Amino acid sequence: MVELLSLVLVVVASSVSLFMAWIIGAGSAGATPFAPAVGANAISIMRAGLVVGVIAFLGALVQGESVSSAIGTGLIDGVSLSPVAAVVVLLLAGGLMAAGIVTGIPIATAFTVTGAVIGIGVALGGTPAWAKYQEIASVWVLTPFVGGGLAYGLARLLSREWAPESICIPALAASVSAVVANIEFAMLGGETGGQSLARALGASLAPATAHGSLVVTLSFAVVAATLVRLDIHRDEHRAMNRFLLALGSLVAFSAGGSQVGLAVGPLLPLFDTMAIPLFAVLFGGGVGILVGAWMGAPRMIKSLSQDYSSLGPRRAISALIPSFLIAQVAVFLGVPVSFNEIVVSAIIGSGAAITGGAGISRAKILKTLGAWVGSFVLSFSTGYLLFTVVSMAS
Structure with a gap:
């Protein structure tokens, strides 16, 4: 009977986790990165949905x-999430996300999952x-100012x-590529942890790793x-569009790496006891994001691209670069972040640079901020009250 109950909990938790991954793929991780490129007519909606799904995966x-x-x-010391706790976290977060979709309230996935894990972890003792x-608080608070400020300046x-553009865009491409060279990838580090392309290749170029990395x-x-x-000298318009596509791909890649943890993270203590490797858990979450992007992202991309089309390629580039940088930080x-917070802040910053804030709705901004804070609270x-009740009942 106990084994059957454990199996049911695993199935339920995995199902809700896949649902969350699907929502993430259909929403922020799948729609946001390529919406500027679609708005600039650099890529079709359906092709954008297919590409972004693979890259996020x-x-x-x-x-x-x-x-x-x-x-x-990493959010609670002294205890691990039990199977029941993992199910409650995912059901609570998934339920709030579904309620946000139905009501149109911008529920932030990162704030929701983080709040649920902390609340239930405290209830566990x-x-x-x-x-x-x-x-986490530093990243959450600084994101609007840093992202918006960078987008404004760009x-x-x-x-x-x-x-x-013949000078600025290549300079921006150089800066972004330098960051890409120093992103850590787990597969390059082996047992010692993640390692960047710069360090991995640099070690073979020079005895001093730092010099080789440079x-x-x-x-x-x-x-x-x-x-x-x-590319700009050949055709400036197409070059700008291709740069948008490259940035969109980097943002989609970062979104997949960041957001999958919100869907599968609560399951890790449960799957650790079952000796299920982390790669398999990430693979399952990545598949959920991939399917969500393929099935749901095109409609969201179409909606968002209409807003991005009014930005133009320069402002879209100005919004995507800070989004990529903040996501990688x-x-x-290892900080869960809301991609909506990152991208909205960047869009506001790039828009303020041109319009001086005339087209920005302060009421909408305050409503969005309230929804983000409310999501966590x-x-x-x-989570704390629900799991306290569940613990007392059991």
Whole structure:
């Protein structure tokens, strides 16, 4: 009887986890990255949905470990989520997400899952991981200011006559490529942990790893800048669109690596006891995101692309670059983040650079902020009370 109950819990938890992964793929991870490129007519809606699903899936496999581990074991000290607790977390978070979709309230997945895990962990008798909370709170609070500020600065730069695209866009491509060269990938580190392409290739170029890393980083930057500059000289419009597609791919990859942890993280303590490898868990979450992107993202992309089309390629580029950078910082730190918060902040910043804030609805911003804060508070309090009741009943 006990084994049957455990099996039922595993099936229920896995099903809800896949549902969350599907929603993530159909929403922020699947629709946001390529909406600017669709708005600029750089790629069709259906092709964007197919491509973003595959790229997000790869991001989930390659970079999903950091945030997944933080959600599963890093938010509460002293206890692990029991099978029942994992089910309650996922049902609560999935239920709030579904309610947000029905009502149109922008429920933030990262805030919801994080709040539920902490609330239920405290109800289990765990000790709050204050150091991790400070790290998470810092990223959450700074994201609108850093992302919006970077987007504002980039949009202002790209709108200046003295800063032509033939110079600015290759420079931005070089900067982004340098970051890509230094992203850590778990598959490159082996048993020692993640390692970047710059370190992996640099170690074979020079005895001093730091020096070799610098050579590889500069090589990535120079090659990217040269290719983009040549492309702009051939056809500036198509070059801008192709750069948008490249940025969209990087954002989709980052979204997969970041958001998959929200869907599968609560399951890690449960699956650890069953000796299920992390790769298999990430693979399942990545498949959920992939299917969600293929089935649901095209409709969302069509809706969002109408908003992005009014931005133009320069403002879209200004919004995507900070989104990519912040997402990668969050993955590196193992901090769950809301992609809606990242992208909305960047869009507001790039828009303010051109319109001076005239077209920005302050009431809508306050409503969105209230929904984000409410997502965390509601999930935390509900999780704590719900699991207290469940524990008393059992």
